[in-house]
Amino acid sequence: MMSKKLLFLLLGGSMLSAQTINETNAAGKTGINTDLPTRTLTIQNPPADQGKPVLRLADLPSYSQNVNSVMDSNLGGNAQSSTSYFDYKPLVVDEVGDVYLGLPITNNTSIISLTMTQSRGDWVKEFNTGIDYNKYAVALMSYSFKLPDATAGDKIVMLTSGGNTPNKKDGDKIFDRIVPATVNLYNKDNKWFIEADYDSLNSEEFTYNEPKSVSRVARGTWYINLLVAPRELIHFTELEYDQGGTSTGTGRSDATYNTNLDALLNKISHN
Structure with missing residues (x-):
């Protein structure tokens, strides 16, 4: 017989014990290692297992075994002949230990393949993606630029240096050159914007083998x-560091950089 410590409470002139109240609340509930379950199933970790998980599920079927099958549908199991991965929902546990059904398993990170045609040559001064800067984190994965086809067989399309571009080799003469493309993401009016350009180069069409032909x-x-992903689902931060005109730098030497970096790393470490 379990030992009981009685705490008498005066409720409306009657004396009730905390034990009686708990036993009433525990009615219809099942407890493992506890005589007073507080939920439909309450598992109390015994002292001998402290530090160990309270629950282990062994010999579980893999997700793939449930695809295109009907598992105990007459007993409330899977009634679908085909099951999607996204039909499953995870269990979430709060700080108290209560278990809840989570949201469906979904991948909230998405890829946008953006094609920007008819640019002014190779220059995109600013393009408003329409993506809310405060709600979503956006990262640049890759980019490429394609020159258009020539309009006629005797034409050629190429990137050329701008008319005001200086040339250290030939003095005041213009010398064609190739530079890497510059593509940036930035915030403007709380929207994600894109700028893209081959700095100091122009995309132009010439008449083939006529160096002085008029270009367009x-x-x-x-x-x-x-x-693209919702900010609330990922850890996102923007760091800035002033190189001070040098070719090397140590991020943590800057107080703001150091603070923001630690804040991000601490979030990652606690998950």
Whole structure:
């Protein structure tokens, strides 16, 4: 017989014990290692197992075994002949230990493949993606630029240096050159914007083998792939560091950089 410590409470002139109240609340509930379950099933970890998980499920079937099968449908099991991975829901546990049914398993991280045609040559000064800067984190995955096809067989399309671009080799003469593309994501009016350009270069069409032929701007196409996810579901931060005109740097030497980096790393470590 379990030992009882009685705490008498005066309720409306009658004397009730805390034990009696708990036994009433425990009616219809099952307890493992506890005489007073507080939920439909309450598992109390015994002192001998402290530090160990309270529950172990052994010899479980894998998810793939449930695909295209009907598992105990007459007993409330899977009644579908085909089951999607997204039909499953995880269990979540709060700080008290109560278990709840979580949201469906979904991948909230998405990829946007953006094609920007008919650019002004190779230049995209600013493009408003329409993605809310405060709600979503966006990362640049990859990008490429495609020159348009020539309009005629005797034409050629190429990137050339701008007319005001200086050339250290030939003095005041213009010398064609190739530079890497610059593609940036930035915040403007609480929206994600894109800028893309081959700095100091122009996408132009010329008559083949006529160096002094009149050129025209050739409208190219940018292919940009973006990774997008809700900010509340990922850890996202923006760091800035002033190199001070040098070619090397140590991020943690800057107080703001150091604080923001630690805040991010602490969030990751606690998950």
